Amino acid sequence: MTQINFEDIKPLFTPLTMESMKEQWGRLHAGDCEARPKDEDLLAAWLLFHNGEYLQSAEKAKVLPGGASLYLKASATYAYYLEADAEKKTESLKACAQQAETALREEQESRANLYYQLAYALGRYGQFISITKALAEGLAGKVQHAIKECLQLEPDHADAHTSLGTYQAEIIGKLGKMAAKLTYSSSADDALGHYQKAIELAPYSVSAITEFADGLLKMFGKKRLKDAVNLYQRATENTPIDALEAMDYYLARKELDEA
Numbered sequence: 001m002t003q004i005n006f007e008d009i010k011p012l013f014t015p016l017t018m019e020s021m022k023e024q025w026g027r028l029h030a031g032d033c034e035a036r037p038k039d040e041d042l043l044a045a046w047l048l049f050h051n052g053e054y055l056q057s058a059e060k061a062k063v064l065p066g067g068a069s070l071y072l073k074a075s076a077t078y079a080y081y082l083e084a085d086a087e088k089k090t091e092s093l094k095a096c097a098q099q100a101e102t103a104l105r106e107e108q109e110s111r112a113n114l115y116y117q118l119a120y121a122l123g124r125y126g127q128f129i130s131i132t133k134a135l136a137e138g139l140a141g142k143v144q145h146a147i148k149e150c151l152q153l154e155p156d157h158a159d160a161h162t163s164l165g166t167y168q169a170e171i172i173g174k175l176g177k178m179a180a181k182l183t184y185s186s187s188a189d190d191a192l193g194h195y196q197k198a199i200e201l202a203p204y205s206v207s208a209i210t211e212f213a214d215g216l217l218k219m220f221g222k223k224r225l226k227d228a229v230n231l232y233q234r235a236t237e238n239t240p241i242d243a244l245e246a247m248d249y250y251l252a253r254k255e256l257d258e259a
Contacts, residue, residue, distance in 0.1 A: 002080060016241070017047075018043065030203075031208065039066065042064050048074075057074040058071050069113040072100050072103070073113075076092075076121050090128045094121070097125060100114055104118065115150035116146070116159060116163070119167075123163060126170070140171060141184075144164075144167060144184070147160050158202035161194040161195070162195065162208045169218040170218060172188060199212065206235045206252065209235040210231070210232065213228040213231035229259045232256045233256060
């Protein structure tokens with residue numbers, strides 16, 4: 001189960017100021033193509049997010065116009081990386097997915113990222129439940145639909161390309177290549193293409209690189225261990241510039257230590 005002690009992360013990045021966040025916005029959001037908001041309150045909520053104050057960021061964003069995407073991202077990030085209780089983790093991720101569905105019915109802005117947050121929450125939720133339960137709830141089809149809707153609205157959404165790669169890698173890892181192809185039209189070649197596209201669009205994204213490494217191990221096992229290790233090493237070559245990058249960096253270092 002992914003769970004990080006945030007105290008271990010603090011030494012890995014320098015907290016951003018409002019000015020440094022604005023200057024680094026392009027890199028910080030190369031993955032999700034989120035436009036920098038003009039509203040100062042929403043910018044303040046984003047600053048909380050980038051500095052790892054996820055619950056405070058979510059609370060602030062929840063009541064702000066145009067804050068739905070940030071609210072979901074902050075809530076899901078906290079649940080996946082920092083929530084220590086396994087039951088609360090799965091409940092929170094499921095709740096994020098339900099809230100994303102509600103937001104998509106009500107919101108007209110940031111729809112690409114609302115679809116992405118729906119896919120992210122469902123995908124992470126699916127990682128913590130049994131394959132039988134995931135199949136019964138139809139998660140695979142829901143995740144695939146949300147990612148494709150996101151990419152239709154924003155073809156250069158690097159995080160969605162990573163998610164589509166991981167979606168296929170998860171299915172191949174659980175069902176095998178033949179069943180994944182026949183049942184969900186998932187293939188290793190397509191997954192690899194999406195991982196590579198994500199890194200092309202967001203070359204400094206630690207998560208794009210580490211998810212690629214994880215995907216190789218899910219699809220190919222020890223046959224691609226050397227390639228996965230090389231990717232984990234690559235992911236740790238750049239200094240993290242916010243809390244989320246620092247958490248992905250931390251996990252990559254753990255993978256290297258255990259390889």
